[in-house]
Amino acid sequence: MSQNPDSTDVSLDTLYRDIIAAHSAIRPAVAVTPMTYSERFSRATGCEIFFKCEHQQHTGSFKYRGAYNKMRLLTPQERARGVVVATSGNHGQAMALAGRLAGVEITVYTPQRTSPYKIEAMRALGATVVTVPGTSLDAEIEASRQAQLQGKPYVSPYNDLAVIAGQGTVGVEMNEQQPGVDVVFAAVGGGGLISGIGAALARLNPGARLIGCWPEHAASLYRSLEAGEIVSVANEPSIAEGVAGGIFPGAVTFGLCQQLIHQSVLVSEAEIHEAMRLVAVDEHWIIEGAAGASLAGALRMARGLAGKRVAVVLCGRNIDWPIFLKAVS
Structure with missing residues (x-):
């Protein structure tokens, strides 16, 4: 498995086999995180909302x-x-x-x-x-x-197939915990998490729609996918700093995201703040801005997903306390 493979050389079948191998090999060191049904968010949106709780993983993120x-x-x-x-x-x-x-x-x-x-x-x-x-x-x-x-x-945090395979175990767990979800929302930075989840679900639950969520202020890969090539994008400061930054030239995740993401959504800083606040109030969890972006995307699109089983990946909780308090107040 090469460290920085060319984006055109990735076999989804090989990546899926690597994800399945990782799924058993990383235990028990890596936790199986809960996938929790949210009564309050489900009632508010008209969907069945499940949170994949990666903010409860070791070191506070996926x-x-x-x-x-x-x-x-x-x-x-x-x-x-x-x-x-x-x-x-x-x-x-x-x-x-x-x-x-x-x-x-x-x-x-x-x-x-x-x-x-x-x-x-x-x-x-x-x-x-x-x-x-x-x-x-x-x-x-x-x-x-x-x-x-x-x-x-x-x-690399994303441009490495072994890293992507590890992140893909999120998708395997989701399928084991709640088989047959209709839609999955995940925040996107370099694309490692959503590529891994997408590669897993493409084999395990091919009917599921994978929706990538970006902050408007940090949408490098979004703009690159839009352009059909990796482009340089000037990012503005975002509370979702975990998904901010440009994309390494030739990143393997670019081609994977082209294949695997079904729909993309941009969310505002205000929407991210509100998502973080709602999780704190309704679920009593601290989540970071990137996790707020995935929920913000789900809330933005919820009206068109009534009755659907919707999974939202809460990717992490690592945020400075003063920044969190300011965001949710």
Whole structure:
């Protein structure tokens, strides 16, 4: 499995087999998260709303699935050299924990605007954190360059089939927990989560519609899919910083998302804030902005989904407390 495969070379059959292999191989280290029926959201929307609770995964996001799967597949020689990672936070935390458990040194390159809370969480798990001027894409480019210079494996947050296979176990679990859902909403940044879920559901529940949700302020992959090629997009600040940033040239997720996403929706910052507030009030959960984006997308489209079984992936909970309070007040 190559680290940075060409987007035209991906076989969905092979990716699905890798997802199924990961589904058993990552246990018990990676938790099976709940898929919870929401009485309140179902009553309010006219749909049957189920939350896939990835905010309850280890390190507070779905990212631990891909990180652990990638770590288990590294050779002893690769582990001995240490691993280089690029992240805006959640992938770095996940790789730091996977590295600590495996005895592997993790160096994380992160943009300067990364949350201090997330930087401290990565360091607390034993990672070395290097801040890079610019965007998340700038951090990815520098991390990839440094890994090549130092002869170390580079683990992208999304542009890696082993990482995508780990994220795809979300889709396998969803199908086991609630077979036959009609629609799945998931937030999209680099596309690793939605590609993995889509590859799993394409085989396990091919009738399900997969809807990608983007903040209006951070829609790089959305605009690239619209253009038919990876394009540079100037992002504005978004509370959904976990899905902000550009797309690495030639990213494998671009072609996967072209094949697997049935519909896309852009949501405003106000809609994300309101989704986060509603989850806090009705479910008593803290979720981060990216998770709010997926729910915001579902709420935006709920009127046309009456009577449907709808799954919303709440992808994480890692958000600075003052930012969360401001968003939901």
